[in-house]
Amino acid sequence: MDKKKLGYWLFFIALFLGPLYLTEFRLALLGKFLCFALVALGICLIWGYTGILSLGHGVYFGLGAYCTAMYLKLEAAGGGLPDFMEWSGVTGIPAFWRPFANPAFALGASLLVPALLAAVLGFLTFKNRIKGVYFSLISQAVVVVFVTLFVAKQDWTGGTNGLTNFTTFLGFSLASPLVQIALYLITVLILGASFALAAALTKSRAGRVLSAVRDGENRVRFLGFNPTSYKVFVYSLSAALAGLAGTLFVLQVGLISPAMMGIIPSIEMVLWVAVGGRHSLIGAILGAVIVNSAKSFFSESYPDIWSIFLGLLFIIVVMFLPNGLVGAIESWKKSRKKSRQKGGTADAADSVVS
């Protein structure tokens, strides 16, 4: 156990020291991947630990990012109209945009808006005992609704172009490499803190109830717990993490558009977790970093056919490593320890989500 924790610390310290050994370009990439890792962490909490597969986390990520981007856009406009509103024929800043001129409000909203939406949606669906595949597909319908709305309300959201071309954040120039390094370090710290929080949650009593919900929701109900409130809580938490990731993403990448909330990114988010290991928080983080690095690497080396490699990666992981890379390492270790008592544990986890 201690060895494991030491490993975590080394991992996060290594990330923290990134600016020492990575070029500016690679550091920016890693920073982006760590934002994705934060989303993956949230998905791992609801999928791996609670058994809810959301194919709509792109929406929460996007809402968080848009909240912060609205602030950045207003700051870039310097009191005037944001550029896209000008060419969309809007004459005054819409009322709901105004509070976002305040950075504290914008950052708070980037956490609360996704969390509230998730709470409302979660409350309705979980209360109606919609689960499994139904929930996953409903979450996709939510994605379609939001993406179409964001694209269609161009005068309020920037349409397909999204919000981009920011200048400063709290007065610091976003173009400055120092600010980017600071944002990277903040991302690492937030990711580390969120990881610790998530780890504490999964080990707490509430966390065990969540696992119990995953393994037998009705039994939990019969024992006198209300699974709905536990599920709504963890679903909102996961949405808030995605919103936070959106904020960090928009600050580092300088861009948010409806394309990033869509069906494809939402499914990709789940795939990161699947590749890393759905039952392991650190696995989710590693999965996000590994899949995105692989994507960058393949597409740089083989721009014409890279998506074939990515497709193969997903198939291989699902077929041969049902618990992801971390799961594979763990079961390998276990089988080495108890080479005579074969298996069992990994199979039990397989049937977890159905």
Add this chain to the structure above:
Amino acid sequence: MTGIKKFWGRQTIIAAVSAAALALSGCAASSALNEGEEKPAADTGGDTVKVGVLHSLSGTMAISEVSLRDAELMAIEEINADGGVLGKQIEPIVEDGASDWPTFAEKAKKLLQKDEAAAVFGGWTSASRKAMLPVFEQNNGLLWYPVQYEGMESSPNIFYTGATTNQQIVPSVTWLLENKGKSFFLIGSDYVFPRTANKEIKAQLEAEGGTLAGEEYTPLGHTDYSTLISKIKEKKPEVIYNTLNGDSNVAFFKQLKDAGITADDITVLSVSIAEEEIRGIGTDILTGHYAAWNYFQTTDTPENEKFVASYKEAYGDDRVTGDPIEAAYNAVYLWAAAVEKAGSFEVDAVKAAAGGIEFKAPGGTVTIDGDNQHTYKTARIGEIQADGQFKEVWNSGEPVKPDPYLETYPWAEGLN
């Protein structure tokens, strides 16, 4: 499993370690910053100069963008065979934007920072350009954007070799009003280009005596146009001005014909349908409709004859050229000419030298406007023939000065 408490127990030691780490990385950051300032903007050592070619090779936009990559690579090969630029061979680095705007930003950053590309040729959608724009401005790179677009932009780090609105849309609306009818129905995909273009068209219609019969937008990738067509039938316009994008055009034209509406009943003028798209829709469906561009494969110049022949030789007899393909091809030559004039690959020097650079393009001479970094281009309108090619029915006679903000048109006041 006493986990949590132990976990936090080591906090103090770790905090100290992290503080040290923070200090260390801070130092590293400032040294990286200093390095960054000394770094040359483009890697021009050795016998080659690197340029980026950044288009969507996968995803929904690949249907259009792959051909632009082909045209750019062909131009680079031709220039290299001719001795290169400033005696150096051009080395293209191809990247896939994957129809995903942050990927465009990421790859642009990679091309500028890691490969130190002297110039990047790339983009198609406005969204991809808007995503790349801050990257090029922050890194002082050079982007050559080869597609007609909605105007209202003029970045110091972008050269626009496609048409802006006053070289394509504005003259075509005037031509339609004079030749085809006063009552317009505007249809477009639901994104920035159609909405902005239609706003300008509405202002122009009002100023030049046209009427608006209707205005409809469909989501990108929409494929059922039966309801939209019933609306059109009800409004009975004389002209449909079409700014649909990509695949939607196929569905729209097929279903328009099925509903019994031919080119004789209502004229459709499109601004996103070039020769390649015609082949994907089917010529039998499009015959008699119109498109506005700056170049057609049938444009009659000696340069075009050579261009079409070498494009077909390089990529197969069944391939066709088209306006964006030509603009992408021109972009490489214009950049090379500007570099030769500047005597350097340095971005600022190239920009300073670019104004007034001329190139005898397949579609007629193009000239860079030094003020807004767009190009002078000849506006053309063509009628689609049964063989999938255009018959030019009108052209502006001489290259039109680019005016991305429509400053010279009184009716456009208040649009920006």
Add this chain to the structure above:
Amino acid sequence: MAVVFTQLFNGISLGSILLLIALGLAITFGLMNVINMAHGEFIMAGAYTTYVVQQAFSHYVPAALFDYYYIAAIPLSFLIGALLGFILEKTLIRFLYHRPLDSLLATWGVSLILQQAARSIFGAPNVAVTAPSWLDGGLTIAGAVFPYKRLFIIALAAVCMIALYLYLDKTAAGRKMRAVTLNRSMASSLGVSTKKVDAAAFAIGSGLAGIAGCALTILGPIGSTIGMYYIVDAFMIVILGGIGSLVGTVFGALSIGMLGTVAEFWTGASMAKVIVFAAIIAFLQFKPAGLLSARTRSLE
């Protein structure tokens, strides 16, 4: 009045297209509980098959017979779709029957590969299919035009639906399929080869996607990414109709088609999409099992 008729017809027509798209999924997802994200790519495969058949006819068959290429393309699209589905089932799906959400992830990988394969084989730009001349034009009744192509697709959807119903209800193979769906282990112990049934069911579902692709070529684009346009709609129809119920799928497709058409007529295409999906989300809150669903007394 003509507008009302036209719109009513448009709604039925859109519903029939959606039904064709979703019918295959009603089997692979509805009956077998496999989430096949590559379903859209099987539609694409059917569309490209139609294109290839057309090319072959224009090169090797006398011009007078060209118009019949479409008749040949329909069964061939079915076969190609079925073949792809069969291969997918044998190599991948059969290992994932107990992990439906994993089937989603693996088939997503398959869909990436198939899209790229199509791009490599047929090139990135769209290809064109010329509809046979006997489908040109339309029926004019009281000022409203009913295009033959849309009438043909309505008929095709009906034929597929009836054929599927007869297969499942009247043939021994079909009944075995339903038995396996209802209770796999019981069917197995009564001597039904579940392996064979699984492979056959998946192949039929995929083949229907191929037919849908063939039908779509006369109305829409043919390119490597067209599967993406239809896949989400198809899943929504199946869950709206009720998993495991073919009649439910028909109702689901028709109601989405009608609602979409009416909403688009009053607002616009974008808002119509929002309204339709919001309505689906709301509806499923009240009836989580869909319009029609197989009754079950089991708790989980």
